[in-house]
Amino acid sequence: MLKDIEGMMRTGRLPHIWCPGCGNGIVMKAMLEAIHESGLNTDKIVVVSGIGCSSRAPGYLNFDTVHTTHGRALAFATGIKLAKPELSVFVVTGDGDGTAIGGNHLIHAARRNIDLNVILFNNNIYGMTGGQYSPLTPQGRFATTSPYGNLERSFDICDLVRGAGATYVGRGTVYHTKLLTELVKSAIRNKGFSFVEAVSICPVSYGRRNKLGSAPEMLKWLRDNAVAVKAARAMEPEKLAGKFVIGELYRETAPEYTELYAGLIARIKEGS
């Protein structure tokens, strides 16, 4: 397995720029495992990212890759997929990139149900710019721009994209790596807008300021506070407070955008 994954990397560009203990590498590995196990043609894969720590991943991946402008990965990806629907398009984004500056593209790409696989690395912070709060920083947490504790409520980003029209939604963590791989595999199988939130750890910009301990301690926190979907269904709301749900959260079938477009072209041709 490791060998297969290695072949999907631009190993010459290593070492990567991520900090020791960062969760980004784990998410990337889960994604590559899912691609490998799904048997996709690697010449037909495009990985698109925006700006931020996680968005540097495509630079290390041996596919056609684009590291776009901040927040615009989904716009580029929409153009790629619509122009050439036979490509498998992945979008790698962070919580700041994907839900703040790129929030508009996120809801509209979901609404169109265009066949993209979005993996959102959620480290609860703007890591690359040095630790400012993001729309996914929990209320009360500290960041360089919330030195007295964050006043804003955070999104449940999975609920948001589901509401916007995504047809596959899942949440995993960098502790539950097998699950993460499975979720990305299901996302690949889904013909439509698929969204996987990968709860990650940023021991450097987020963990330290919030006294969450070292990387292993942050991983343990993920282990102890994540509740599987099935278990969560049977739990009292009070018991679930402060915890978060992982697993496949939503699945639905709906017409996919590029297929609808192909149908439109066929319809016009028939009519003429």
Place this chain on the structure above:
Amino acid sequence: MNRERKAQLLQGNQACSLAAIDAGVRFYAGYPITPSTEIAEFMAEHLPRIGGKFIQMEDELGGMGAVLGAALTGAKVITATSGPGFSLKQENIGFAAMAEIPCVIVNVQRMGPSTGGPTSPAQGDIMQARWGTHGDHPIIALSPASVLETYELTVKAVNFAEKFRVPVIILLDEVVGHMREKVVLPDPAELEVVDRKRPAVLPGSYRPYETDDTGIPAMADFGTGYRWHVTGLTHNEEGAPTGQADSVERQLTRLFTKLDRYEEEITLYKTFKTADASCLFITFGCTARSAAEAVNILREEGLKAGLLQLQTIWPFPRKVVKELTRDKELVFVPELNWGQLRGEVEKYAPGKEKLYGINKINGELITPQEIAARVKEVAKAC
């Protein structure tokens, strides 16, 4: 759309759309904004008929991002917008310049700043076209003055974008965009259409930003096995991000100078009665039409006027401006802004004291009579 090559009544925005399709454009993404909307509407109707794609994105930034994504798959792309929308596109226009992605951006200029005058003509985006995005970068901007020219220059724009791998801006103005004229368009089968250079090497040895003596790197379509990396970061010949000073300098120098050797080919202009002129107008777009009529009026009154109509605005046609202003007694730059083109002309026209602006910023055209009156006023004072 009537594809027969006979006389037809066509609007500037329609001519622009038709030309784009004739030049091979098969992808449009954008966000509606007046006075450019007819281009989106035309594309929405006609692109799917020929297997092309149209998408109305959620905002201007998305429109610009989507066309760049499509361009990376090998498609010829266009987007259209107006003043404020053009501002929103700027970051991704910079990305296109940096990553060398061919694309055409139509800006049907409207009065600004801000929401300004949505249906009022203006020519205030000369500097925005050149310097709207951050950093030094190459750019081409073309500006037509008639419906037929809009067709011709749009074909050129698509070709330039593909050949040089640069964003090309078409600076229309509301008058030319909305004007209807009788035109006979060329046969699309006879058009010269340029495609970007694709790599001649096998995927394994492809270095996406390595160039031959043309200075323009070959570009592989996504999905064809070349597996290359595109980034807005400073990058080396491999496309890998780098901050290494010598590598950054080498790449950026190539980027900034890549159009230099093609200056002649890119510089497009028209002259009208300049040979014996003592008084020269330099202008562009709809104002060039008023200036041409002013030339006739002034000549009837015995003043030898002539017109240099710039069709290429950027790179600035410095040679022709320098040459044609050399022996002129008076040079006038009429434009629908506070003097954006005049500033450029000043850089290259010797004897700045002879240079006058004729400016109008109230959302109306400058009439030939107004231009002629201003010339007579100055000539009398001389």
